[in-house]
Amino acid sequence: MRFPDNLKYTKDHEWAKIEGKQVTVGITDHAQSALGDIVFVELPKIGRELKVGETFGVVESIKAVSDLYSPVQGKVVAINDAAISEPSLLNREPHSSAWLVKIELTDTAAIETLLDASKYTSLVEGLK
Amino acid sequence: MKQTALIEEHRKLGGRLIDFGGWELPVQYTGLMDEHLACRSAAGLFDVSHMGEVIVEGADAEKFLYHLVSNDASKIEIGMAQYSALCRPEGGIVDDIIVYRRGQDRYFVVVNASNTDKDFAWMLKIHKEGGFTCRLENESSKWSQIAVQGRFAEQIVQALTSATLSAVKPFRFVENTILGIPAIIARTGYTGEDGFEIYVAWNEGPKVWQALLGEGTPLGMKPCGLGARDTLRLEVKYPLYGNELTDETNPLEAGIGFATKLDKTDFVGKAAIVAAKAAGLKRKLVGIEIKGAGIPRHGYKLFDEVGTTEIGFLTSGTHSPSLKKPIGIAYVTSSHAEIGTKLLVEIRANKIPAEIVATPFYKRPY
Numbered sequence: 001m002r003f004p005d006n007l008k009y010t011k012d013h014e015w016a017k018i019e020g021k022q023v024t025v026g027i028t029d030h031a032q033s034a035l036g037d038i039v040f041v042e043l044p045k046i047g048r049e050l051k052v053g054e055t056f057g058v059v060e061s062i063k064a065v066s067d068l069y070s071p072v073q074g075k076v077v078a079i080n081d082a083a084i085s086e087p088s089l090l091n092r093e094p095h096s097s098a099w100l101v102k103i104e105l106t107d108t109a110a111i112e113t114l115l116d117a118s119k120y121t122s123l124v125e126g127l128k
Numbered sequence: 129m130k131q132t133a134l135i136e137e138h139r140k141l142g143g144r145l146i147d148f149g150g151w152e153l154p155v156q157y158t159g160l161m162d163e164h165l166a167c168r169s170a171a172g173l174f175d176v177s178h179m180g181e182v183i184v185e186g187a188d189a190e191k192f193l194y195h196l197v198s199n200d201a202s203k204i205e206i207g208m209a210q211y212s213a214l215c216r217p218e219g220g221i222v223d224d225i226i227v228y229r230r231g232q233d234r235y236f237v238v239v240n241a242s243n244t245d246k247d248f249a250w251m252l253k254i255h256k257e258g259g260f261t262c263r264l265e266n267e268s269s270k271w272s273q274i275a276v277q278g279r280f281a282e283q284i285v286q287a288l289t290s291a292t293l294s295a296v297k298p299f300r301f302v303e304n305t306i307l308g309i310p311a312i313i314a315r316t317g318y319t320g321e322d323g324f325e326i327y328v329a330w331n332e333g334p335k336v337w338q339a340l341l342g343e344g345t346p347l348g349m350k351p352c353g354l355g356a357r358d359t360l361r362l363e364v365k366y367p368l369y370g371n372e373l374t375d376e377t378n379p380l381e382a383g384i385g386f387a388t389k390l391d392k393t394d395f396v397g398k399a400a401i402v403a404a405k406a407a408g409l410k411r412k413l414v415g416i417e418i419k420g421a422g423i424p425r426h427g428y429k430l431f432d433e434v435g436t437t438e439i440g441f442l443t444s445g446t447h448s449p450s451l452k453k454p455i456g457i458a459y460v461t462s463s464h465a466e467i468g469t470k471l472l473v474e475i476r477a478n479k480i481p482a483e484i485v486a487t488p489f490y491k492r493p494y
Binding site: 036037039040042058060061062063065 | 155159160161162164309355358359421423425446447449454476482
């Protein structure tokens with residue numbers, strides 16, 4: 001399993017792509033693999049303010065329900081309708097086209113706490 | 129954790145092993161959806177060796193089982209299997225079981241894995257109280273059980289046995305051999321498909337598994353994990369102990385009235401079940417379909433159409449791989465149990481529209 005170097009990661013198996021004030025969030029390849037066939041995605045309304053660690057949505061596989069946690073503080077400025085209409089996209093392209101939300105940062109402190117690709121890889125390896 | 133004789137087979141096939149009630153078993157191999165659909169379109173191979181097997185033998189075997197179980201065990205002929213329940217005197221369900229009659233005074237009772245010890249203790253208690261002349265033995269550790277389910281099941285199993293499987297009707301079994309290994313081959317299952325459950329000596333499990341895999345793979349058969357086993361049974365509304373059936377559920381409300389013979393002179397729990405029926409059943413097990421966005425899950429609450437009155441709860445639910453939509457099984461108050469009744473399912477903060485539908489959700493097309 002490869003985790004791109006240009007992304008940051010959380011212990012909850014989400015990734016964050018930081019571009020200036022805007023952060024794109026998705027679930028990792030490890031998360032989709034652990035969940036299995038993903039069949040349902042629920043995302044927040046655009047404009048919602050999120051705190052770090054706040055639940056902002058849900059991903060469900062046939063077998064399991066998994067909450068999504070905001071890795072940063074900010075406002076939701078976009079959601080990925082393709083992930084909602086075609087949840088299996090999360091299984092196929094978790095790190096790219098199956099992004100979930102874009103958040104505009106209102107505070108940058110949490111950025112420092114995110115893991116880089118090598119730290120996250122070690123975390124995942126440790127789970128095996 | 130306990131392991132079945134097939135543990136190495138699961139590892140070889142890349143099965144994702146989990147702790148299932150103390151058993152190390154694969155939840156999936158290639159993927160739940162894939163396995164589920166293979167079973168529906170071709171065949172699925174399941175290791176169900178964790179199930180318990182209890183032997184009942186002796187002069188009073190029939191009399192004992194007649195008293196012990198909800199179905200009419202006196203109607204079981206040699207070579208026949210019968211679905212039944214063990215009930216408490218209060219009417220609740222200890223377990224759902226299958227009773228196989230192997231001979232005049234010889235029965236083989238198959239129970240749920242997680243209930244094996246509880247069931248065996250229960251059977252010993254009833255046996256002792258009634259002073260029956262028959263022997264009970266928990267042989268769970270002596271048997272491997274492998275299920276082949278799906279439209280090609282007969283063809284796959286037939287290639288490995290000289291028994292004439294086309295003559296084995298549903299809920300019948302033969303005692304023959306597979307690859308020369310003595311086997312009980314029963315036309316039973318838990319998927320809604322045609323198929324067989326095969327019992328062989330514990331240590332012979334891997335040989336039989338490998339041979340079945342060899343026969344079935346070219347036909348599209350796939351090994352199936354616990355995940356697919358659950359969604360397959362859910363689509364045909366087969367109850368699962370711990371979800372639909374519990375110590376607190378009565379077999380009539382649970383929809384297993386067909387296996388609860390109230391015209392029997394006696395069985396453990398009969399009086400309580402008769403009384404509950406006379407008083408009017410308070411709730412009923414139904415199938416529901418979600419009409420909005422969301423997947424129903426075990427434990428979610430149900431409300432009436434206006435959302436003010438709680439009318440029940442989900443016992444099982446999933447996204448149906450065959451039907452591509454969310455389905456669930458639920459207990460609802462009898463006044464809201466008609467097919468077509470509209471209701472709401474509480475999914476997290478929202479109440480999502482749903483409807484009671486006819487079951488099974490899925491019917492095999494052959």
